Amino acid sequence: MIDFVRIPERKSKFLKENKKFIEQLEKFAEVKIKLNEEISIDAEDSLKLMRVKEVIKAFGRGFEFDVALNLLDESYRLEIIEIKNFSGKSRDRLIVLKGRVIGRGGKTKNLIEKYTNAKIAIYGKTISILGKWDEVMRAKEAIEMILSGSKHTTVYKFLEGM
Secondary structure, three states, X not given: OEEEEOOOHHHHHHHHHOHHHHHHHHHHHOOEEEEOOOEEEEOOOHHHXXXXXXXXXXXXXXXXXXXXXXXXXXXXXXXXXXXXXXXXXXXXXXXXXXXXXXXXXXXXXXXXXXXXXXXXXXXXXXXXXXXXXXXXXXXXXXXXXXXXXOOHHHHHHHHHOO
């Protein structure tokens, strides 16, 4: 069974230059991976195929490779939020919303990670969340509150109340 995944060119180039990551993933998941324009994954098990695809997608969205490997565990998931769903077509609004999620000096992003135990990566026009199912859902709710215009203090109280 073969499937394909696309990631940003910069990330794909990094994988091509650092083959140890792909070799490690192939060993852990018992799959074959080829790096071309698209990354092809060959696996006998469809569940492994889906998991490896998620690992590569998470890496492409800005997570460290070691963090992305958590997705091989069934209790972990990746959630990707499209910021344009909140900003519309305005590039300026997209930048403002990314800034709101990051917070001054990274405070907001760090607090969400601290209270939910999920990892957050902000890359391009997306915010990605990686963690266990319940952690991801709580982090997603907090991030969507911020993107929808909630005050930071309201979000912090929401997080502290969990």
